[in-house]
Structure formats: C-alpha cells, structure tokens
Amino acid sequence: MIKIGLIGCGFMGSMHANSYNIIDGVQVTAVADIRRDKAEELAKISGAEIYSTGMELIANADVDAIDICLPTFLHTEHAIAAMKKVKNVFIEKPVAFTPAECDALLKAQEETGAGVQVGQVVRFWDEYVCLKDAIDTGKYGKVINAVFRRLSPRPTWTWENWDLELTRSRGAMLDLHVHDTDYMLHVFGRPNNFNTVISHGGEGNSYTMTIANYDGFVVTSEGTWDLPASFPFEMAFRVTFEKAVMEYTNQGFTLYTDEAATPIKLNKREIAVQGGGNISDLGGYFNELEYFANCLIAGKKPDKATLPDACASVKFIFEEMEKAGNAIL
Numbered sequence: 659m660i661k662i663g664l665i666g667c668g669f670m671g672s673m674h675a676n677s678y679n680i681i682d683g684v685q686v687t688a689v690a691d692i693r694r695d696k697a698e699e700l701a702k703i704s705g706a707e708i709y710s711t712g713m714e715l716i717a718n719a720d721v722d723a724i725d726i727c728l729p730t731f732l733h734t735e736h737a738i739a740a741m742k743k744v745k746n747v748f749i750e751k752p753v754a755f756t757p758a759e760c761d762a763l764l765k766a767q768e769e770t771g772a773g774v775q776v777g778q779v780v781r782f783w784d785e786y787v788c789l790k791d792a793i794d795t796g797k798y799g800k801v802i803n804a805v806f807r808r809l810s811p812r813p814t815w816t817w818e819n820w821d822l823e824l825t826r827s828r829g830a831m832l833d834l835h836v837h838d839t840d841y842m843l844h845v846f847g848r849p850n851n852f853n854t855v856i857s858h859g860g861e862g863n864s865y866t867m868t869i870a871n872y873d874g875f876v877v878t879s880e881g882t883w884d885l886p887a888s889f890p891f892e893m894a895f896r897v898t899f900e901k902a903v904m905e906y907t908n909q910g911f912t913l914y915t916d917e918a919a920t921p922i923k924l925n926k927r928e929i930a931v932q933g934g935g936n937i938s939d940l941g942g943y944f945n946e947l948e949y950f951a952n953c954l955i956a957g958k959k960p961d962k963a964t965l966p967d968a969c970a971s972v973k974f975i976f977e978e979m980e981k982a983g984n985a986i987l
C-alpha cells in the first residue's frame with residue numbers, strides 16, 4: 659500500500675481525499691491543515707493521522723508521496739521541502755506564484771530527482787482528452803479556429819478568501835485562466851504571437867481574453883469569475899475543424915457536421931464515491947490522481963502534467979499579464 663500525505667484539507671484537498679479513497683493500492687495515511695476541523699473531516703475518510711501544519715507533516719509523517727492542496731502562494735516552500743523528503747510529489751495548479759518560484763521548483767527537482775505531477779486537470783478531463791485526440795489524429799481535418807471559455811461565480815469559499823486577494827492568488831488570470839492556457843500550450847504548443855486584454859471593470863484581473871495566432875488558425879480563450887453566485891460554472895470549447903465542429907458546453911458534448919449534430923458518448927466509469935456521486939462526478943480529478951497513483955505503484959515518475967509543463971504555463975500567464983499591462987506582476 660502506497661502511503662500518501664495530503665496537505666491542505668479545503669475544497670481541493672477534499673476532492674483529492676475522495677478520489678484516493680476509491681483508487682486501489684494507495685491510502686491517505688496523513689493529513690495536515692491549520693484548521694483542525696477540516697483536517698478531521700478528511701482524516702475520517704481513510705483513518706489518517708493529523709498534523710497541524712504542512713511543514714509538520716513533511717518533517718514527521720511516514721509517507722511515500724506528498725500531495726499539496728495549499729493556497730497557491732504556499733506551494734513552493736512546501737513543494738521544495740516535500741521533494742527533499744519523498745520520491746514523488748503532487749502539486750495543485752497553478753504550480754507556483756511567480757516565474758522565479760518556478761525556477762526554484764525546477765532546480766529542486768533537478769537536485770532531488772523527485773517525480774512531480776501538477777494538477778493541470780484539464781489534460782485529464784475526458785472531453786478535452788477526446789478533443790486532443792481529434793486534433794492529433796486529424797480525423798476531422800485541420801483546425802480552422804478554436805475557442806475556450808471558463809466562467810465561474812466569484813470564489814468566495816476559500817480559507818481567509820485568499821483566492822480573491824491578488825497578492826495571494828493573482829486573481830482569475832493565474833488561478834482560473836491558467837487551465838485554458840495550459841491546455842492550449844499542451845495541444846497546440848506556443849503560439850507565433852498573441853495578445854491579452856484584462857477588463858478592469860471588475861475586481862482585479864477578473865476578466866481576461868487571449869487571442870493567440872498559430873500557423874493558419876486562431877485560438878481564443880476567455881476566463882472570468884466576475885459572475886454572481888447563481889451563475890453556473892462552465893468550462894467550454896468550440897473547435898472548428900475542416901470537416902466538423904466539436905463543441906463542449908454545460909448543455910453537452912456534440913459533433914456537428916453538415917449532415918447531423920451527434921452527441922459524443924464517452925465511456926465514463928460509474929463507481930460510488932463516499933458522500934454520494936460517482937467517479938464521473940470527480941471527472942478529471944479522479945483521472946489525474948489515478949494516473950499519479952498508478953505511477954507510484956509502478957515505481958515510475960509521472961510524465962504527464964509535469965513540472966516543466968506547469969512552469970511553462972505559469973510563465974506564459976505572466977507574459978499574458980504583461981501584454982495586458984497589468985500592474986500586479
């Protein structure tokens with residue numbers, strides 16, 4: 659049994675604990691949170707021991723791998739300490755808070771040889787995996803244009819509201835938009851050129867739009883959390899190929915051709931999750947952690963959503979912020 663130490667028992671820590679709980683061969687045996695009640699809630703799931711800070715867990719817990727679900731501004735110091743302690747580390751996205759922190763993480767990985775996977779979960783989300791396959795195989799012809807969209811109500815659920823403070827999260831740009839930036843770089847590579855705008859109408863950089871030029875096509879991505887609590891979260895794309903359009907929205911996943919609009923059926927697994935729901939409710943979160951767990955079990959370093967990948971995405975976000983003339987660099 660591979661023993662996992664989970665640091666940060668908030669929103670994402672709970673998603674991770676529920677995922678590990680239904681993955682064979684791994685067990686969360688230690689959890690840490692400065693909020694005792696949050697740590698206790700997750701400790702109950704798998705009978706884990708409790709630590710009161712992330713650093714205390716890293717120093718003392720007998721674990722094989724460490725998973726960091728802390729607020730972004732705390733990732734780097736914990737991730738470097740974790741890399742020195744265990745062979746494999748999972749770090750939530752965005753992997754770090756600044757390009758300099760990215761370089762420090764890369765240096766630590768080189769020095770320790772630790773395996774690192776980052777929670778760039780869209781790379782593991784079934785619909786986005788299916789889209790990448792269509793792009794790579796060219797089965798619908800070449801890409802003509804692509805649009806990505808990520809809309810969220812304001813995140814008012816985090817510890818001390820850290821996510822809403824630019825000095826602790828860098829706002830929607832680094833926190834939310836990084837998903838689509840990372841996916842864009844993953845499937846299309848770096849664009850020839852791009853431009854980014856930020857709307858200053860809302861709070862901080864809470865609305866952003868990037869237009870990226872590739873050879874022969876344009877990719878647009880919009881991200882905002884300038885939306886009221888009742889607004890449904892949506893991640894979406896519409897990719898126009900020569901022979902078809904693939905669209906994913908809250909309404910469904912559809913392939914459009916001149917002949918028909920056909921719902922795309924994916925083979926989603928149905929395994930019950932503690933507290934209700936099933937694996938498909940955990941979506942890419944389950945898929946990415948199952949991949950991480952299988953690497954640990956096989957004694958391999960993860961080679962998807964790697965540290966260099968995630969650092970490239972954070973650095974690209976900083977380029978986007980600079981293009982947008984943002985003052986929070």
Ligand SMILES: NC(=O)c1ccc[n+]([C@@H]2O[C@H](COP(=O)([O-])OP(=O)(O)OC[C@H]3O[C@@H](n4cnc5c(N)ncnc54)[C@H](O)[C@@H]3O)[C@@H](O)[C@H]2O)c1
Binds near residue numbers: 671692750778
């Ligand atoms: N992959 C995704 O789609 C996704 C979605 C949401 C959040 N995230 C990422 O996950 C990370 C955590 O976000 P969240 O929404 O879970 O935040 P959160 O505020 O809900 O959880 C963070 C937890 O860390 C705890 N904490 C703070 N300092 C600590 C310390 N020193 N030691 C131990 N615990 C400490 C807090 O008490 C809190 O419970 C962030 O990097 C965020 O960007 C990723």
